[in-house]
Amino acid sequence: MIDRAQYTPGPANVAQVRKDGEKWTLILVKELRHPPEKVWQAITDPAHLRQWAPFDADGNLAAAGATVKLTTVGVPASHITQTTVKRADAPNLLEYTWGDFNMRWELEAVAGGTRLTLWTNIAQPFIAMGAAGWHICFDVLDHLLGGRPLGRIVGPEAMKFPRSSSWDCQSDGLHRHLAILFPPFRRN
């Protein structure tokens, strides 16, 4: 394991935000230099999720109909919700709910690896916080897949990184692009 103290968030990714009625969706894309099968395991297997995701699963998410308890990590209280996997088309598409959030994971084989896209609901005031949090989670996932695990960085630990966000609003006001920028920063 490399030294977590040396970790700083990678360059900003551009995220997309959509508003449908009162419901906001955050769309995040991460290019990973690993095949979809390997990424699929990382997003479905509890032992892998534990190393990067903001929740623990008590069972494998890789089968439609599977009933799994998800425990939110990095919060000061116990928050456990039960989910039933809606779709699991290995290694391309995974859908389930996390509490009242819809989670849709798409894995697309691209030259040199996988383009991972996550659609997740988000409450409007927490868009920037959520995008920054997922950005760090995906960074940690990238390290894990590359055989250089950092251990997951979520909750208050992720919030230690200063960040700023910039919005690029399109004319209809419903589709927005969000960039989370991490200035150079070294943790104490």
Add this chain to the structure above:
Amino acid sequence: MRIKLTSVYVDDQDKALRFYTEVMGFVKKNDFSQGPYRWLTVASPEEPDGTELQLALNNNPAAKTYQETMFQQNQPGAMFFTDDVQADYERMKARGAQFTMPPTDVTASKIAMVKDTCGNLIQLTQLMRWSG
């Protein structure tokens, strides 16, 4: 070991934050989210580093039943102490608070009961003298 936090269940955290800050007069202390979970607390401006009140989303059916039953029995979900219950009553009424009991003298204290708009009755207590 210290008592640093107490919680009330609320049916809507945004609505609760409005009531507990704009009507009650508390200040937002912590507000962050991880996935679908939101940790939201307020504190008294008189004691900004004192005990926090967590406004916890009530999405647990058992807790909902408990909360509704307590409400129907006029049992408060939380109790706060004040030095002047009459002044708080006037101030909160002016901001639209719905009291189910105006300031009322009971043994050794004056109390009032207000709806928090999120499923709870809140008791305001002014101790008239310490007993014991």
